[in-house]
Amino acid sequence: MATAKRDRQGNFKKHEGPKPTPKPVARNAYTPMFEQLRDELDAHHDRRDRIGKASRDITALSKKIIFSLQRVRKIEETLPADIQKEINSRLDEIAKLLASIAPEVQTINRFRYARSLVCLEELVEALTFCHYLTTQTLISPAQLQPIIEALARQGAAVKEDEVMTTDVDQSAETSVPTVGLTDDDYIYGIFDLTGEMMRFATTTSALTGKMASSDVGGGDRDIVHDMHELGTLFEILPRRSGNKNTWEKKLDVTRQSVQKVEKLGYDLKVRGSERPKGWVPDLSSADQEDSHE
């Protein structure tokens, strides 16, 4: 119930209901022009805010997926059922969020709001990590794009079901706007992937006493080898994509991750047999590296 507001003395305040209209601005020859520009700018700011909000949620969900994936103990074709279930439910939510902003990031707006859409980097990290854990290969942007598009479509389809419009089904398939993946989203996502691989290698080797490698493919390479290969990829790539400082910083973190994993490989080789099963090395410093991202 709305009650009349009182001032400090307990007297009813004068202005109730709608606020008095603000003093009309003195109009001049340029007022209409500025009004038009203001509306355009407002629309732009609002759109950026909406994208930013969805992006924060997608980032949080992607991080949760990564945490779930860190509970995996070996590289194999199918993820443990409970973890897969967790991931699926997060992906469903991400799908809805992607669908909600997809119409706003078409053509020119994709790059215009690229900074508000940083969540894609995190999503790439989660999806590539998932792909690595099931196939022990690095997913390409060409493989990744359809996955993200499918998510956006799936989210749009869910929304339409809720609105009870069943007649649009196949026709919408092609016209539903999706979210495009940029080169930067991919490459920086892969940078972050190396950090996750390092953590994965550390936990699995500590808990299982073996370097993680795939059973499916014959297991002729382990994660130490993979880290080296990823490290080399970034070292060989021409150094200039997006912001140079970001690139250098990420490359530095990647180098450290590679070295941590090679140290693990060495430790296992030399002292592996001496180490009691279940011994866990101190991960605190490694965690600190990652947490400020």
Add this chain to the structure above:
Amino acid sequence: MAPLIDPALFDQLKAKIEEDTEIRKELEKIIDDLSQHVSFTQGLLSRIHSTPRSKYDTLIPQVEEGIKKEVESIATLNAFASNHPFFKPKPRYNSKWTRVVQEAISTVLLCAWLGGVGTESRPGEVGRLLTLEEVGEFFKVPINLKDRDAFHITIEDYLLALISNIDELSRLAMNSVTLGDTELAVRISSFIKDLHAGFQMLNLKNDILRKRVDSIKYAVKKVEDVVYDLSLRNLLPANKMEE
């Protein structure tokens, strides 16, 4: 077993980065070109501070020549840049690019305000403000694009250019008094005050536009001081006294 990284993937990534570098190099050339024409035109325009209005007839055509070169450069930029995503970050070049384009807009706005860049259908006159649409038509480039990705002039470009103009005009207000043209000073004053009112209607975020808009008040103060000085000494032109 399949290799971790498909060799084709590496080639792909490398090619993309190299392509970006090529684009940047090409842009660099075009922007440098434009930048030269812009600073030449700006240099000519700086003569307004020492040129009485009766001599604009010789000054303005010179400025227009400079602007013509700018238009040509912008056409090149438009043709090249429209093949690539407009807002895609172009490392270390984006800020320079937008700044130069804004400066070019600003020279045209100033020239038009001083009575230049008239057309047959609309002759130039002192005090004329080109709108964003008119600036777009003048440079023959699109403005404020929303549905397709190509080179264009943004609202922010236009507004920032307009603010640079306000600064320049506030300086001109003082100098026109020195040159004995008090009428021009009064005109500038009312123009700047009108624009200031307009800018105050915008809902700004904490960005560069906000910062620059905040600076307009100093220009307003400057021109108000000039008008005050004039009125104090009864130097205001007669028809403007009542304002």
